Structure formats: structure tokens, C-alpha cells
Amino acid sequence: MTSGYIFDFWPVAQRWPALLDGVWTSLLLTAVGVVGGSALGIVGALFRRSKMLALRWVMRAYVELFRNTPLLVQLFLIYLGLPSLGIRLSPMLAACLALVLNNAAYTTEIIRAGIAATPPGQVEAALSLALRRWHILAFIVIRPALARVYPALVSQNVLLMLSTGITSAIGVQELTAAASDINSETFRSFEVFLASGLIYLLLNYIQRALLWGASRRLFPNQRYWT
Amino acid sequence: MRSVGQAELTYILLAARWTVLLSLAGLLGGGMFGAVLTLASIARSRLLRRAVTVFAQMVQGTPLLILLLLAYFGLSALGLDLGALLSSLLALTLYGGAFLTTIWRAAIDAVAPGQWEGAAALGLKRGQQLRLVILPQALRIALPPTSGFIVQMIKNTSLASIVGFIELTRAGQIVSNATFQPLPAFAAVAAIYFVLCLPFTLLSEWLEERRTMPTNP
Secondary structure, three states: OOOOOOOHHHHHHOOOHHHHHHHHHHHHHHHHHHHHHHHHHHHHHHHHHHOOOOHHHHHHHHHHHHHOOHHHHHHHHHHHHHHHHHHOOHHHHHOOOOOOHHHHHHHHHHHHHHHOOOOHHHHHHHHHHOOOOHHHHHHHHHHHHHHHHHHHHHHHHHHHHHEEEEHHHHOOOHHHHHHHHHHHHHEOOHHHHHHHHHHHHHHHHHHHHHHHHHHHHOOOOOOOOO | OOOOHHHHHHHHHHHHHHHHHEEEEEEEHHHHHHHHHHHHHHOHHHEEEEEHHHHHHHHHHOOHHHHHHHHHHHHHHHHOOOOHHHHHHHHHHHHHHHHHHHHHHHHHHOOHHHHHHHHHHHHOOOOOHHHHHHHHHHHHHHHHHHHHHHHHHHHHHHHHHOOOOHHHHHHHHHHHHHOOOOOHHHHHHHHHEEEEEHHHHHHHHHHHHHHOOOOOO
């Protein structure tokens, strides 16, 4: 079966500029997804706890629609489906939109759980100190909530990075697409997908390190490991 | 020109059977593999425990799509041609095993260590300690995230369409290409995934609420 197969990474290694281009695009997609998803997720979590019933339900519907359908189908709906409503997006823009909306749905639920765990006494104490509404929201509710659920946010955003490869299905030239191109040029299938898998693995460790590094700046008082 | 009518919707609906089959097989394969890995992760051998951790970390740090392309194109280049269905199942089994062992191991760790000691003090052997004392308690902790993972598994079977396996998503693409009406085609596909996944999402939430409810004072 495998006897006689000679591994040859050279044809893959020769094409490193294409892989590197792919990595940059993957990183760009990840950055957009993380920043956009987190920003929308905070807003979404507040909407989920709004006093208005309609707003809560709209948000709940959005979250469940995006969490219970595959990213691949969301990509097809946005890239192929929206043009019939007159909205035509480039593959890159469609991918960014899908990743942001998808990540925001998960982030909304994670942050909502963090806000729900706010001890009521904290807000009461802030009110009795006559803090402004916005200050209470930002520093008593949102920031500690983010600190509380940060580990879950890290996991979710790493999963997002790993799922950016799916955007190759609508023609975004990121790492997985670059690997597929090299595969059809060289037929070194095992070598090229193994190499790209290792690149993703490396990116996963770098992203984790960066996000945990950021946590020290963002939440210096939070202790995640004992 | 054809449009998305009853025949097309029936075609999509029938293709959902393959999504269900892939999900069941992926969960079965991943579940069995995950169970073996979990047992290995609590073995006495330090090397074995370490190996499971490293393996799970590596699989979880690699996109499922890359695992799938490795299984489909990579193994084929090595002379092992599995075809779209088997290579999808192989990738889903590896992926499922790695995630489920992480969930289940965490559940076992969440059982208080005194439970092991208590069971040992009653003279139970290690296998009995696990089966009679630890697992029943770990199960309660493991169920909500396991139900949540079932949703991930169902959604991720859509990646099999990328290697050409005709399941729900691929059927949507075929209808979309034949009718030039991607919006209704993929809306129908999304609706079916939603109906398949939502019960497990809700089950996961319900189990989690029940679990965190205090039972004994």
C-alpha cells in the first residue's frame, strides 16, 4: 500500500511564496472575524438582555440561526444567494461578512453568560456610588463579564481561525486554497496538506499565545490559572 | 428553465438522509475512538496519558477541512484510495475522537478526587471505581457539552461536499447550479440543518440548567 512511496516535500517547499500569501489572507480573515465578531458579540449580548421583548427575541433568533447551520451554507447564502436580492459581494467581502456574523452569534452567547453571572450587588454598589449609567455598563458589567468568559472567547476565536479555510469554497485565496492549488500543480497531495496542516497548527499556538498575552493587559487582575 | 419546485425540494430533503448517516457514523466512530482515548488518558502509564493529550491538541489545532483533504487526496496519493464517503468518515472520526475525549476527560476530572479515594477505601478495584462511582457522576457533567458537540458534528458533515460527496450541502449546490436560484436552494438546505441541529442545542441548554440546579442541600 504505502510501500514504494517516496515523500518529496521539495515541490511544496518551492512554492512557499504562494503558501505565505495564503497565510496573510487567512490572518486577515481571522483578524476581521475576531474584531468584528467580538464587537458585535458585546452589542448582541446586551440586546439579549434588553428590556424590550422583541429585541431579545430577534437576537435569540439570530444566534440560533447562525449556530445551528454550517458556515459553508452561510457562505453560499451570502455569496451566491444575496445577489438575487441585489447585494453582490466579492468572495473576500462575503467571507468577511459570514465570518463576522458567525463568530458574533457564538460570542453573543458566551458574553451573555458572562453578564448573567454578574453579582447584583456589584451594580447596586455602583448605583449607590452614583456612577453614571455608561460607566456602570462598561466597567461594572461588561469588562468583568469579558474577563470571566475570556477562556471561552479564546477557544471560540481559535475555532474561527481554523474555520477560515472553508472560505476557499467560494474562491477566497487563503491558505487552504493555496494548498489546493499546489496539490493540483504537483500532485504531492499528502505533503502539501500535511504542510498546511502544520502551518494551521502553528497559527493556532501563536493565536493562543497572543490572546493570552492580551489578557494580561486587558484584565490584569484576573487569575486564570492557580 | 427549471426553478426550485417540489421535485428539487424533495431531492434536497432526500439528500439529508446522507447528512444524518454521516453524522451518526461520525458520532459512532468518534465516540468509540474518543472512549478509547479517554481510557488511555486516565491510564497509569504517564507516556500513554501524555500521548493522548498531544494527539488531541494536534487534531484540535488542525482544521477539519485539512484532515479531510489529507484523508481524501493525501492517502490516495499514498496509494490508499478511500473514496469520498470513507475518507469523510475517517476525518470525522479523528475530529470527533479528539474533541469528545477532551470533553469526557474534563468531566472525569471534574468529579471530586475524594470519590476515587472513597471508592478505593470500600475495596473496589480501579475498573470498578471508574464504572460504579466515577462514570455515573461524570456522565451528568459530560452530557450537556456532548450534546453541544453533536451539533458541531452535524454541521461539519457539510465539509464532505467539498470532496464531492452528495449530502445535504452538495445537493443544494446541484439544485442551485441547475436552477440558477441559489437563494431558495440554500435557504432550504439551511432550514433542514436548522431542524436537525436545534433539538440538540436546546437539549444541551436544558441539561446544563438541570445540572447546575442544586439537588442536595
